[in-house]
Amino acid sequence: MSARGVEALSKPGRYPDGDGLYLQISPAGGKAWIFRYSMAGLVTATGKRGERQMGLGSYGDRPPKVTLAEARRKTAAAATLLRDGHDPMEAREASRAATSAARARAAGSTFQAVAERYMDTHLQGLANPKHRAQWRATLATYAYPTLGPRPIAAVTRMEVADAVRPIWNTKRETAQRVVQRMDRIFRYAKAAGLREGDNPASMREGLSALLTAGAPGGVRSKRHHPALPWQQVPAFLVHLRTKPGLAARALELAILTAARTGEVIGARWREVDLEGATWTVPGERMKARRPHRKPLPATAMVLLEALAAAGRAGDAFLFPGPKPGCSLSNMAMAMLLRGMCEAPEGQPPRWRDAAGQAITPHGFRSSFRDWAGETGQPVDLAEAALAHVVGNKTEAAYARSDLFERRRTLMAAWEAWCNSPGRT
Numbered sequence: 001m002s003a004r005g006v007e008a009l010s011k012p013g014r015y016p017d018g019d020g021l022y023l024q025i026s027p028a029g030g031k032a033w034i035f036r037y038s039m040a041g042l043v044t045a046t047g048k049r050g051e052r053q054m055g056l057g058s059y060g061d062r063p064p065k066v067t068l069a070e071a072r073r074k075t076a077a078a079a080t081l082l083r084d085g086h087d088p089m090e091a092r093e094a095s096r097a098a099t100s101a102a103r104a105r106a107a108g109s110t111f112q113a114v115a116e117r118y119m120d121t122h123l124q125g126l127a128n129p130k131h132r133a134q135w136r137a138t139l140a141t142y143a144y145p146t147l148g149p150r151p152i153a154a155v156t157r158m159e160v161a162d163a164v165r166p167i168w169n170t171k172r173e174t175a176q177r178v179v180q181r182m183d184r185i186f187r188y189a190k191a192a193g194l195r196e197g198d199n200p201a202s203m204r205e206g207l208s209a210l211l212t213a214g215a216p217g218g219v220r221s222k223r224h225h226p227a228l229p230w231q232q233v234p235a236f237l238v239h240l241r242t243k244p245g246l247a248a249r250a251l252e253l254a255i256l257t258a259a260r261t262g263e264v265i266g267a268r269w270r271e272v273d274l275e276g277a278t279w280t281v282p283g284e285r286m287k288a289r290r291p292h293r294k295p296l297p298a299t300a301m302v303l304l305e306a307l308a309a310a311g312r313a314g315d316a317f318l319f320p321g322p323k324p325g326c327s328l329s330n331m332a333m334a335m336l337l338r339g340m341c342e343a344p345e346g347q348p349p350r351w352r353d354a355a356g357q358a359i360t361p362h363g364f365r366s367s368f369r370d371w372a373g374e375t376g377q378p379v380d381l382a383e384a385a386l387a388h389v390v391g392n393k394t395e396a397a398y399a400r401s402d403l404f405e406r407r408r409t410l411m412a413a414w415e416a417w418c419n420s421p422g423r424t
Contacts (some may be wrong), residue, residue, distance in 0.1 A: 003068050006031075006059065017068070021075040023059065031059035033071040035078050039087065054078060054089050109194045111155055111185070112148035115139055118188045134345045135181060142167065142178045152189045157200040161210035168211050173349055173358055175211075179203065226353040227363030230371035234420045236351060239340065247332040249303055250319045251361055254333070256300045256415060258368040258385050260287070261361045265327050267318045274308065277301055292387045295408035297415035333361040368414060375417075381410045 001017045009015060009031070015023045020036045033056035056074045057066035066074075078088035123132045146163050147155055160182060164175045182201035189195040198205045228236055237255065240248055254264045263281050272279050279294040286292050296304065307318060319328040341349040341358040349358035365386055372382035384403045 001068060006068050017072070019072075019075055019079060021056075021071055023071075033057055033059065033066055033074075035075050035088070037078070037082055037088070052087075052089060054092070109152050109189070110148060111150050111152045112144050114152045114189050114192075114194060115143070115185045118185050122184075122188075130344065131342070134177075137345055138174065138178050139181060142175075143182060147182075152186070153195045155186075155200055157198075157205075157207055157210065160200045161207060165211065173356075174345070179207065225360045225363040225366065226355070226357040227366035227370070228351055228359045229354060230367045230374070230417075232351070233364070233367055233371070233418055237418055243336065243340070245336075246319045246328055247336040249307065250328060251333045251336060253300055253303055253318075254361060255364045255368075256297055256303075256418060257294050257411070258365055258414070259294065260365070261333055262330065265317075265319060265330050265332075269308070269312050269316050269318060272296075272304060272318070274301070274304065286387060288387060293402060293404055294385075295404065295411050297411050299415050299419060337361055371414065371417060372410070375413075377410055377413070378406075381406055385410060 001015065001023065006023055009023065009025060010029065012025045012027045012029075014034075015025070017023065022034050022036060024032050024034050026032075035054045035056055036051065037054070038051050056071050056078075059066060081088045081091050119132075119135055123135055143163055147159060150159070160179070164178050167175045167178075179201055183199060183203075186195065186199045186201050190199070201207060233255070237252065240252055240255075250261075250264050253259070254261055257264075257279065259281075263285060266285050267279070267281070271281060277296040279296055281292045281294065283290045283292075304318070317327040320326070321328045337351075337359065341351045343350050348356050351359050353359055353363065369382055369386065371377075372385075373379070381403055385407050
């Protein structure tokens with residue numbers, strides 16, 4: 001058959017196309033596609049045998065509802081099922097039943113109902129009852145009023161943004177927590193078959209574009225990591241040293257050496273000279289792609305010697321992860337710090353920058369730089385300690401020394417400040 005021929009046919013009857021596909025024209029002139037096949041040798045759920053015919057859709061008026069090409073594709077799919085020992089009609093009915101059941105579940109599963117179900121089963125692992133209460137309180141306050149009665153399958157990204165936008169600029173930390181909690185709930189809903197498609201609470205999947213305002217004129221401002229005021233670093237370290245685990249020790253080393261978190265996480269014992277109190281980061285692990293020597297102050301040496309006593313090998317990581325051959329996750333320090341910053345709902349983060357935002361691990365490099373600037377330390381030493389690239393080629397041509405010995409004195413002064421007594 002041809003598409004033009006199908007369109008021209010009008011006499012009632014059944015017209016074969018081949019491979020079991022037929023165009024059937026009713027006495028009233030309606031055109032429909034059917035697939036005729038034999039059940040010989042098949043054992044089906046209904047027990048039906050013999051010849052069967054399966055409707056593939058109506059040809060209809062212009063434009064056709066199901067074209068000849070589409071009917072052939074449906075026939076080929078049904079024939080494949082048949083060859084695999086399945087009744088195409090039973091397979092289709094099973095698929096329709098599953099789809100209907102999923103839609104029924106989704107229609108009856110509101111955001112609030114799914115959120116409550118998630119919290120009932122997943123929050124038991126939180127040791128702090130205040131955290132469990134905060135989950136429920138923030139969702140009840142900021143999400144349920146607008147999203148609560150909505151079917152979770154139908155919630156859009158814009159609706160999520162609208163729910164937290166009123167507090168995004170006034171209570172940023174709370175808003176971020178609400179988004180993170182909704183993100184987990186939507187992931188749970190997808191895993192449970194209650195939602196399909198993207199995650200409307202995922203910052204990576206587009207929510208950030210609806211919430212994060214850019215700089216005037218459409219130029220995006222440079223991102224700054226929230227940093228703890230340098231005056232509070234000694235008190236923070238007192239708190240940090242009460243925390244067990246490798247993440248706490250990694251963060252302490254990062255603070256004492258003003259290193260990037262990635263440099264610390266990826267550090268291997270072959271880079272550390274304990275006798276010379278020096279840590280040399282290879283160029284491939286540095287942002288500027290050139291080696292960087294870091295003088296190790298006394299407190300950092302005590303920390304590393306304790307780690308070395310627990311096990312030291314040249315190629316091994318200073319801070320190994322749970323999987324053999326892997327380092328600590330780059331999120332380990334961030335998660336530790338997030339827990340240290342948590343405060344009761346409605347209160348600012350325990351450790352925060354001047355704007356009231358929860359601090360980040362990378363922000364301690366800014367704390368170090370501010371300390372150096374405000375206590376009169378030489379700028380060139382501070383920039384060298386941070387492994388910042390010299391501003392222009394002329395300066396770089398003359399700045400060939402890494403000022404290592406002078407930087408050792410600088411880092412000893414920074415260490416003395418970090419360990420200042422009476423600053424808790």
